[in-house]
Amino acid sequence: SQKIEQNSEALNIQEGKTATLTCNYTNYSPAYLQWYRQDPGRGPVFLLLIRENEKEKRKERLKVTFDTTLKQSLFHITASQPADSATYLCALMFSGGYNKLIFGAGTRLAVHP
């Protein structure tokens, strides 16, 4: 069956360090992979999209890599701040068919001052 795996344990890091979150998937041929941020009680907020033929994407302090051989994406937040504390969701969109996103369970990031 199709599966998206994100670290279920919370990631705790010190302010100023780089946070790295992992997303692994099986049995997919995704067209796109997206990352979202979700705060408690709120809907997810879109951060970045990377296509299957792209290796890396950057936006300000955020960087996403996509390795279709390893079936893995890494999400990096550099110079992390306490305001970056949230749950980060990985989501895949299939090529062909309708463009629905399939989400992972998310990883909670806590940045400590």
Added chain:
Amino acid sequence: DTGVSQDPRHKITKRGQNVTFRCDPISEHNRLYWYRQTLGQGPEFLTYFQNEAQLEKSRLLSDRFSAERPKGSFSTLEIQRTEQGDSAMYLCASSFRDRDGYTFGSGTRLTVV
């Protein structure tokens, strides 16, 4: 345009009652999605509209769930004969193109007692 709006924000209902939620997407977006999210999990796909056409419905969705999007604008999600297992956050999202990230609403939190 203030983004995706969902109403109500919270709904408490007795088991067996019917409930209806409303979603107003971003006006330029022709794609609209409904997701359900429970604590500690990622959003789970329910259904997808392109304009007024419902193009996909999750196999997980029982016959008690129905969604409409008349005239391709706002959408409603109805749950008939609610069960305690229906308690969750119901999220609506919209997008303009399949390569865009989704814009989510803040969700409707349903509690079935």
